[in-house]
Amino acid sequence: MPDALPSDAVIRAWARLIRAQQTVLAAVEAELKAAGFPPLAWYDVLLELSRADAGLRPFALEQALLLAQYNLSRLLDRLEKAGCIERRTCAEDGRGQIVAITPSGRALIKRMWPTYRAAIARHLGAKLSEDEAARLASLLGKLTGAKA
Amino acid sequence: MPDALPSDAVIRAWARLIRAQQTVLAAVEAELKAAGFPPLAWYDVLLELSRADAGLRPFALEQALLLAQYNLSRLLDRLEKAGCIERRTCAEDGRGQIVAITPSGRALIKRMWPTYRAAIARHLGAKLSEDEAARLASLLGKLTGAKA
DNA sequence: TCTATCTAAATGCATCTGCATTTACATGTC
DNA sequence: GACATGTAAATGCAGATGCATTTAGATAGA
Numbered sequence: 435m436p437d438a439l440p441s442d443a444v445i446r447a448w449a450r451l452i453r454a455q456q457t458v459l460a461a462v463e464a465e466l467k468a469a470g471f472p473p474l475a476w477y478d479v480l481l482e483l484s485r486a487d488a489g490l491r492p493f494a495l496e497q498a499l500l501l502a503q504y505n506l507s508r509l510l511d512r513l514e515k516a517g518c519i520e521r522r523t524c525a526e527d528g529r530g531q532i533v534a535i536t537p538s539g540r541a542l543i544k545r546m547w548p549t550y551r552a553a554i555a556r557h558l559g560a561k562l563s564e565d566e567a568a569r570l571a572s573l574l575g576k577l578t579g580a581k582a
Numbered sequence: 583m584p585d586a587l588p589s590d591a592v593i594r595a596w597a598r599l600i601r602a603q604q605t606v607l608a609a610v611e612a613e614l615k616a617a618g619f620p621p622l623a624w625y626d627v628l629l630e631l632s633r634a635d636a637g638l639r640p641f642a643l644e645q646a647l648l649l650a651q652y653n654l655s656r657l658l659d660r661l662e663k664a665g666c667i668e669r670r671t672c673a674e675d676g677r678g679q680i681v682a683i684t685p686s687g688r689a690l691i692k693r694m695w696p697t698y699r700a701a702i703a704r705h706l707g708a709k710l711s712e713d714e715a716a717r718l719a720s721l722l723g724k725l726t727g728a729k730a
Numbered sequence: 731t732c733t734a735t736c737t738a739a740a741t742g743c744a745t746c747t748g749c750a751t752t753t754a755c756a757t758g759t760c
Numbered sequence: 761g762a763c764a765t766g767t768a769a770a771t772g773c774a775g776a777t778g779c780a781t782t783t784a785g786a787t788a789g790a
Contacts (some may be wrong), residue, residue, distance in 0.1 A: 440699060443715040444707040448606075450722035451706070455603035457726050458596075493738065499603060505777065506739055512776095528666040529738045529785045544594060550590060558599070561724050567591040570721045574598035574708050578605050641768065653747065655770060677755045677768040 454490060458557045464552040472516075475501075478517060479544045480535055489522065489534030518542055540578050594626065606705045613701040620664075623657060624650075628666060628683055628691045637682030651682050665691055 440448070463474055478499055485488060490498075496498035497507050510533060517548045524530040562570065575582060588596070611622055626647055631638060638646075644654050657680060661667040666687035672678040712719065723730060 436675060438703060438707065440707040441712060441715065443712055443719060444710065445702060447710070447715045447719040447722065448702045448706050449601055450719050452607065453648075453728075454722040454725040455599055459600065460648075461719070497723040498714060500601075500608075500777095502778075503739070504741080504779080508776080511740095524738095527738075527786075533737080534729060537603055546749085551593075554593060554596045555588040558596050558725065559586065559588040562592065562595070562721070564589060564591055566721055566724070567589065567595045569717070571595040571598050573710070573718045573721065574595065574602040576714070577602040577706065578598070579599060580601075616787080639768085650748075651769070652749080656746080659770095672768095675756075675768075679755095679769080 462550070462553040464509075465556075466546065466549060471549060472542075476513060476518070477543055477546055477550065479506075479509060479513060480539050483519065483533065483535035484540055484543060489532040491524065492533060493530075493531050495533065513539070518570045527533045608700040609705045610698070613704075614694065614697060615658055615699045619697060620690075622698075624661060624666070625694055625698065627654075627657060627661060628687050631667065631681060631683035632688055632691060634682075637680040639672065639678050640681060641678075643681065661687070 450557075451458070466472075466474065466477075479495060482495060482498055482582075492506055493503075495501070496503055499506075501509070510519060511529065514521060518536060519533055520536055522532040522534060524532050528545070572582065607622075614620075614622065614625075630643060630646055639652060639659065640654055641651075643649070644651055647654075649657070658667060658669070662669060664682060667681055668684055670682060672679040674681050707715070720730065722728075
């Protein structure tokens, strides 16, 4: 069965999703940059790695963060050059590697978080009530199949 | 006064906003590309121009679409090369120009719309009820100061 | 074992983006 | 009119992204 045509409400939601994300993300990224920090993508990778004591395989990061294989490969290059991660050889699979966060990487996300948190508060939190934020999270969750 | 810390609900809304937009936008872009069409940015510019019979100044497009000046300049280069727009000299301001959509540009967005519309329906419309779509649009509108 | 196929990750190349600067014209002041 | 300042748009160059392919090792079947 073919898809139904999207209603006006759906089209409006689409337009605003694009617009809102673009606006809010750009504002938050700009604050990080203004504070002398690297892009959010660095934070995302480092945060994911900081939760995995044994490190992660690149393909696992790829799935967790929805990054393209070649983009992640080069992002890891940059993170490695900056000393934020290290690549270890993988015993179970000679093709692969294990990526782990370094102390310096942990220090970076720790330093970034106050700026990041304040930016989220300013550009998102300040525009919504508690209840609205919860309802927005819930609705957005339906789009990606997130729980709750 | 400093910003309050973002609550858990706000942080969850932030994470899901990024994730949902990334997922849905990528899926829609992929459908357009698979059908042999140019990126959504082309559609956005052409749609905006199609509503302005007399054409628009680049700086007006820039504000309407939240594009960086240099990105728009080069996007217009590509659109011009593809015959979708034309650049006219601007009588009132010698520094500027008037950008107008061509018949071929109008034809392009007309051909794109069915694919675009179906993709929106599939990746957004199918995941929300009518009522949820309206509430999502309303909440997202608060983030950018959109009316209603 | 040998070979075909599959998967993990890297890479060459073209395109796109970001930043700083340039070019060209406009506007205001003297 | 001359000059400083401001604004519209383009552009050189570096860095990032997308795509296709390559490299290296895993896996399965004869």
